[in-house]
Amino acid sequence: MRYRALIAGLVALCVGFLTACSEEPVSLLSDRTYTYDQIRNTGLANSCPQLPETARGEFSLDSGESYILTDLCLEPTSYFVKEESTNKREEPKFIGAKPLTRYTSSLDQVTGDLILDESGVLTFKEKEGIDFQAITVQLPGGEQVPMLFTIKNLVAQTPGGQNGISTSTDLKGQYKVPSYRGATFLDPKARGQATGYDNAVALPAAADDEEIVRENVKRTPVLDGEIELQVSKVNSQTGEVAGIFQALQPSDTDLGAKEPVDVKIRGLFYGRVEPAV
Known part of the structure; x- marks a missing residue:
C-alpha cells in the first residue's frame, strides 16, 4: 500500500512538472489583482492583460x-x-x-x-x-x-x-x-565596430579581401x-x-x-x- 502511494505521488509530480513546462502562460485579466507570489516563477509577468x-x-x-x-x-x-x-x-x-x-x-x-x-x-x-x-x-x-x-x-x-x-x-x-x-560588442576574434581589432588575419593587407571584408568591417x-x-x-x-x-x-x-x-x-x-x- 505504501509503495502504491509513493508511485502515485511520483506520477502526480511528473505530470504536474510536464504540464507546467509544456503549457503556455495564461494571460492576465485586466480587472483582477495579482500578488507577487501568484506571479513569481509562473511566466505570467510575460503575459499582457486581456x-x-x-x-x-x-x-x-x-x-x-x-x-x-x-x-x-x-x-x-x-x-x-x-x-x-x-x-x-x-x-x-x-x-x-x-x-x-x-x-x-x-x-x-x-x-x-x-x-x-x-x-x-x-x-x-x-x-x-x-x-x-x-x-x-x-x-x-x-x-x-x-x-x-x-x-x-x-x-x-x-x-x-x-x-x-x-x-x-x-x-x-x-x-x-x-x-x-551594439557597436562595442566583440566577436570571438575580438573584432568590433567601435572597439577591438580591425581585422583578424596575420597580414593586415589581406583584410580587404572580398571573402573576409564583410566579417572584418562591423556594422x-x-x-x-x-x-x-x-x-x-x-x-x-x-x-x-x-x-x-x-x-x-x-x-x-x-x-x-x-x-x-x-x-x-x-x-x-x-x-x-x-x-x-
Missing part, C-alpha cells in the same frame, strides 16, 4: 484633442521565418519556428501620442517604454535565428473616416529595428519593420483596448556579416487610452 470576451464596446475621440495610448503591451505567441525554396520556381515560404527565449519576449509599458485629425485618421506615435526584446527562435532543421523584437519609433495609422476606437479599428505602420548587438544597421494592430475588444468605461497584432521585421545581421531574413511575429496586445495631461 479583456473579457464581453468587452465589445466603443468610445469616441474628439478631433484635435490630445490623447495617449499608455501601458501598451505586445505578447508574441507565434513566429515564422521566411525561407528561400530550393526550387527557383517556388515562392519563398514562412516556416513556423519555436522560441528559445522563454519569459522575456513581451514589450510592455509602452506609451505614445494618439491623435485624431479632422479627416478621421487616427495616428499613434510611440515615444517610450520597454519597447525591445532580444529573442531567438529555432527552425525545424535546428537553425537558430536571433532578432530584436521592437516597435521603436512606431507611427501607425488607421484609414480615414474614424471618429473613435471600436472593434473594427486597425492600425498599420512602420518602425525602426536597431542592430541586435550596426538600423532596418525597418511593419506592424498591424487589430482591435477586437474595447472597454468603453475604462478606455482599455485589446486585440491581435502581426509584425514583419528583419532578423539579426551579425553586425553586418550576413543578410537578414524576414521574421513574422503574431500575438496579443493590450493598451489604455487616456486624455493627455
Whole structure:
C-alpha cells in the first residue's frame, strides 16, 4: 500500500512538472489583482492583460484633442521565418519556428501620442517604454535565428473616416529595428565596430579581401519593420483596448556579416487610452 502511494505521488509530480513546462502562460485579466507570489516563477509577468470576451464596446475621440495610448503591451505567441525554396520556381515560404527565449519576449509599458485629425485618421506615435526584446527562435532543421523584437519609433495609422476606437479599428505602420548587438560588442576574434581589432588575419593587407571584408568591417544597421494592430475588444468605461497584432521585421545581421531574413511575429496586445495631461 505504501509503495502504491509513493508511485502515485511520483506520477502526480511528473505530470504536474510536464504540464507546467509544456503549457503556455495564461494571460492576465485586466480587472483582477495579482500578488507577487501568484506571479513569481509562473511566466505570467510575460503575459499582457486581456479583456473579457464581453468587452465589445466603443468610445469616441474628439478631433484635435490630445490623447495617449499608455501601458501598451505586445505578447508574441507565434513566429515564422521566411525561407528561400530550393526550387527557383517556388515562392519563398514562412516556416513556423519555436522560441528559445522563454519569459522575456513581451514589450510592455509602452506609451505614445494618439491623435485624431479632422479627416478621421487616427495616428499613434510611440515615444517610450520597454519597447525591445532580444529573442531567438529555432527552425525545424535546428537553425537558430536571433532578432530584436521592437516597435521603436512606431507611427501607425488607421484609414480615414474614424471618429473613435471600436472593434473594427486597425492600425498599420512602420518602425525602426536597431542592430541586435551594439557597436562595442566583440566577436570571438575580438573584432568590433567601435572597439577591438580591425581585422583578424596575420597580414593586415589581406583584410580587404572580398571573402573576409564583410566579417572584418562591423556594422550596426538600423532596418525597418511593419506592424498591424487589430482591435477586437474595447472597454468603453475604462478606455482599455485589446486585440491581435502581426509584425514583419528583419532578423539579426551579425553586425553586418550576413543578410537578414524576414521574421513574422503574431500575438496579443493590450493598451489604455487616456486624455493627455
